[in-house]
Amino acid sequence: MSSLIPVATLGTPRIGLKRELKFALESYWSGKSDQLTLLQTAKDLRAVNWARQKARGVDIIPSNDFSFYDQVLDTSLMVGAIPAIYGEAADLDTYFAMARGAQKGHVETCEHGHVHATGQGVLAQEMTKWFDTNYHYMVPEFNEDQTFKLTSLKAVEEFLEAKALGYHTRPVLVGPVTYLKLGKGVANPLLLIDRLIPVYVEVLKKLSDAGADWVQIDEPVLVLDGDSETTAALQKAYAVFAKEVPQISILLASYFGGLGDNLDTAVNLPVAGLHVDLVRAPEQLEIVLAKAPKDLLLSLGVIDGRNIWRANLPAVLERLKGIDGRGNLQIAPSCSLLHVPIDLNLETALDADVKSWLAFSLQKMDELSVLSKALSGADVAAELTASADAASARAASPKVHDAAVKARLSAVTPDQAQRKNAFAIRADLQRQAFNLPAFPTTTIGSFPQTSEVRKARSDHAKGAIDDAHYDAFLKTETERAIRWQEEIGLDVLVHGEFERNDMVQYFGEQLSGFAFTKHAWVQSYGSRCVRPPVLFGDVSRPKPMTVAWWQYAQSLTDKPVKGMLTGPVTILNWSFVRDDQPRAESCRQIALAIRDEVSDLENAGTKMIQIDEAALREGLPLRRADWQVYLDWAVEAFRLCSTGVSNDTQIHTHMCYSEFNDIMDAVAEMDADVISIETSRSKMELLDVFKSKKYPNEIGPGVYDIHSPRVPEVSEMTELMSLARQRLDDVQLWINPDCGLKTRKWEEVKPALVNMVAAAKSLREAVKV
Ligand SMILES: CN1c2c(nc(N)[nH]c2=O)NC[C@@H]1CNc1ccc(C(=O)N[C@@H](CCC(=O)N[C@@H](CCC(=O)N[C@@H](CCC(=O)O)C(=O)O)C(=O)O)C(=O)O)cc1
Ligand SMILES: N[C@@H](CCS)C(=O)O
Numbered sequence: 210m211s212s213l214i215p216v217a218t219l220g221t222p223r224i225g226l227k228r229e230l231k232f233a234l235e236s237y238w239s240g241k242s243d244q245l246t247l248l249q250t251a252k253d254l255r256a257v258n259w260a261r262q263k264a265r266g267v268d269i270i271p272s273n274d275f276s277f278y279d280q281v282l283d284t285s286l287m288v289g290a291i292p293a294i295y296g297e298a299a300d301l302d303t304y305f306a307m308a309r310g311a312q313k314g315h316v317e318t319c320e321h322g323h324v325h326a327t328g329q330g331v332l333a334q335e336m337t338k339w340f341d342t343n344y345h346y347m348v349p350e351f352n353e354d355q356t357f358k359l360t361s362l363k364a365v366e367e368f369l370e371a372k373a374l375g376y377h378t379r380p381v382l383v384g385p386v387t388y389l390k391l392g393k394g395v396a397n398p399l400l401l402i403d404r405l406i407p408v409y410v411e412v413l414k415k416l417s418d419a420g421a422d423w424v425q426i427d428e429p430v431l432v433l434d435g436d437s438e439t440t441a442a443l444q445k446a447y448a449v450f451a452k453e454v455p456q457i458s459i460l461l462a463s464y465f466g467g468l469g470d471n472l473d474t475a476v477n478l479p480v481a482g483l484h485v486d487l488v489r490a491p492e493q494l495e496i497v498l499a500k501a502p503k504d505l506l507l508s509l510g511v512i513d514g515r516n517i518w519r520a521n522l523p524a525v526l527e528r529l530k531g532i533d534g535r536g537n538l539q540i541a542p543s544c545s546l547l548h549v550p551i552d553l554n555l556e557t558a559l560d561a562d563v564k565s566w567l568a569f570s571l572q573k574m575d576e577l578s579v580l581s582k583a584l585s586g587a588d589v590a591a592e593l594t595a596s597a598d599a600a601s602a603r604a605a606s607p608k609v610h611d612a613a614v615k616a617r618l619s620a621v622t623p624d625q626a627q628r629k630n631a632f633a634i635r636a637d638l639q640r641q642a643f644n645l646p647a648f649p650t651t652t653i654g655s656f657p658q659t660s661e662v663r664k665a666r667s668d669h670a671k672g673a674i675d676d677a678h679y680d681a682f683l684k685t686e687t688e689r690a691i692r693w694q695e696e697i698g699l700d701v702l703v704h705g706e707f708e709r710n711d712m713v714q715y716f717g718e719q720l721s722g723f724a725f726t727k728h729a730w731v732q733s734y735g736s737r738c739v740r741p742p743v744l745f746g747d748v749s750r751p752k753p754m755t756v757a758w759w760q761y762a763q764s765l766t767d768k769p770v771k772g773m774l775t776g777p778v779t780i781l782n783w784s785f786v787r788d789d790q791p792r793a794e795s796c797r798q799i800a801l802a803i804r805d806e807v808s809d810l811e812n813a814g815t816k817m818i819q820i821d822e823a824a825l826r827e828g829l830p831l832r833r834a835d836w837q838v839y840l841d842w843a844v845e846a847f848r849l850c851s852t853g854v855s856n857d858t859q860i861h862t863h864m865c866y867s868e869f870n871d872i873m874d875a876v877a878e879m880d881a882d883v884i885s886i887e888t889s890r891s892k893m894e895l896l897d898v899f900k901s902k903k904y905p906n907e908i909g910p911g912v913y914d915i916h917s918p919r920v921p922e923v924s925e926m927t928e929l930m931s932l933a934r935q936r937l938d939d940v941q942l943w944i945n946p947d948c949g950l951k952t953r954k955w956e957e958v959k960p961a962l963v964n965m966v967a968a969a970k971s972l973r974e975a976v977k978v
């Protein structure tokens with residue numbers, strides 16, 4: 210029997226089994242509880258998390274994988290990259306001001322009589338997607354004179370906290386090169402590496418003084434296309450660490466893909482260990498084994514940290530045959546478990562078959578434990594057989610395969626993905642039909658999901674209120690929203706999405722082929738979480754999903770109400786998807802289901818249908834060579850669901866992110882009549898690409914940053930619109946917020962939208978149209 214290969218995790222979910230961190234944060238932010246309470250909740254969560262891992266047989270347990278909001282923001286605080294507007298203090302309130310923005314002079318008195326100042330009237334830092342996940346990080350901001358200094362000892366404090374509880378942990382840091390590459394504000398952030406390295410050296414020394422021997426440094430940039438500057442920055446940083454802090458062994462973690470052209474760089478850096486993702490890139494094992502020096506510890510990411518399928522353990526062992534005889538190994542999930550829910554056992558209502566095919570973070574730790582035992586020759590035959598049996602049962606299950614769906618898909622013809630006429634013709638017809646003012650105003654779909662709305666839904670789910678009461682409640686909310694939109698003078702209305710728990714989950718719950726969970730929360734940003742539906746089988750739409758809500762809303766008003774759908778690419782990208790068929794195939798199935806809904810909406814009289822593709826950009830593969838294939842099938846899926854309508858039905862789409870350069874041609878090919886996008890934090894800069902590409906269709910650039918509680922002034926919005934007008938023709942422009950308003954409070958939304966309508970009116974007067 211060979212010696213046991215240690216099991217490691219690279220990071221774990223931090224929100225808590227019952228989302229304790231979410232509730233503690235939101236309670237603190239609203240002034241209902243104090244900082245000590247928040248700190249204690251966080252401490253308790255960390256303790257539970259460490260204990261759980263220990264109990265599940267994890268040998269190498271991380272620390273500093275906890276975060277109050279985001280690990281990249283933690284890094285900004287660690288290295289003192291705090292823009293001057295947030296002040297000098299590297300304290301928790303500065304941290305939250307960077308994360309969320311703060312209203313000028315805004316103080317609240319909580320029920321205990323404490324006064325809570327929420328900051329100095331500053332915008333939040335920009336937030337964007339972490340690689341190709343639905344997790345958002347806070348974009349570091351640098352300036353040309355940027356200096357760094359150690360301002361937060363969180364990594365050391367959490368190491369010591371774990372140590373005091375008896376856990377010798379491996380602290381995790383976001384790597385300096387990844388950190389810089391994710392930043393903005395200077396032409397080339399990597400040029401700041403010389404200034405940043407000393408701060409990391411200081412942290413590593415302090416960790417060593419505290420008793421750490423290994424530190425995990427995450428450099429997911431290693432799975433992006435390599436370039437000489439990144440390689441040089443990596444070589445420089447890790448050479449200095451090896452020289453200045455030789456007592457610390459560094460595990461360099463790559464994840465979300467293969468090392469590809471960075472492989473030689475990675476295996477030759479002066480680090481003690483390298484983590485490789487063998488789920489996204491199983492083929493790299495052989496070459497990594499061949500090229501890695503024997504004294505380089507290899508951490509093999511063999512269990513999927515991005516999806517929830519139970520592993521076929523005998524198949525994993527088969528793939529690991531090549532490691533025979535190599536010492537110095539660990540096994541681990543492919544990446545941090547942050548991206549999967551915590552515990553499958555909470556899902557008591559899941560279909561038993563589907564449940565038997567799944568593994569969440571704790572079950573993945575169990576799987577690693579079994580693998581480790583199997584690799585050491587211990588008898589785990591029963592566990593291995595159970596795992597293989599589950600895999601075979603899933604492959605053969607009639608719940609997964611639907612011949613009618615497969616037949617419909619294979620009969621799709623190219624004309625089904627083509628509008629009847631070009632945009633110019635459609636636009637004329639639509640302008641005549643709608644007769645909207647210049648710079649029409651609208652919102653993106655959702656209105657505040659207040660605690661009353663959530664409570665009603667939760668009461669309904671528990672059976673505490675019946676269908677009729679729930680329906681009546683939602684109708685009242687919808688009517689109130691319609692009346693209010695009319696009152697403030699919005700031009701194109703929305704029903705408010707009060708009936709939806711989430712824009713993806715809501716559809717997943719109504720489509721065949723999806724299972725949904727009750728507790729499988731995954732952090733999306735800050736305190737916000739999602740329960741991604743589980744796409745396990747062929748997809749179809751048993752009955753209309755949104756038509757009745759649209760009909761009800763439209764019956765209340767003469768103004769146009771948009772039909773509101775989530776697009777196939779977004780449903781796919783924000784679900785846990787099948788790994789037994791290509792993503793493109795699953796996406797086309799969803800597209801046909803949404804096409805049915807579009808058709809039913811149109812037949813019911815809907816003249817404007819918005820199909821949100823908020824996740825199209827984040828699904829872009831990390832390697833450029835893979836982009837076009839993805840974009841081709843993603844665009845085709847959008848067209849398949851959206852083009853079956855007549856010329857004067859206006860198709861809207863919405864994308865709330867700020868990276869369009871790479872996907873602009875694809876966005877144009879989607880051929881939506883109107884696209885609303887997120888632009889407020891980037892000061893309309895991202896419209897440059899719409900201008901340079903001469904994007905012909907209509908655009909609503911966001912003028913209201915909905916991620917912040919701040920209420921934008923009229924002048925801020927008119928200024929943003931004048932920046933938009935420098936880039937696009939007036940006839941193309943709509944006025945709307947960056948995204949839906951579900952996360953905001955009515956007291957923020959109301960003045961903000963009143964200001965937005967005022968901004969539109971003043972613009973119309975100024976340009977006399
Ligand atoms: C637009 N975005 C979305 C992304 N991904 C999605 N899947 N959906 C999105 O909308 N990615 C990018 C962006 C930004 N990301 C997010 C992510 C999450 C939220 C958000 O608001 N999340 C809510 C949870 C939403 C939800 O599922 N609500 C349910 C359950 C509500 C709940 O907590 N119920 C309680 C009981 C309540 C009571 O009794 O009072 C419970 O279950 O215990 C619902 O409304 O029914 C969040 O709060 O985190 C926004 C943007
Ligand atoms: N219609 C959705 C889009 C969010 S990306 C909403 O308004 O919340």
Ligand SMILES: [Zn+2]
Binds near residue numbers: 653863948949
């Ligand atoms: Zn959005």
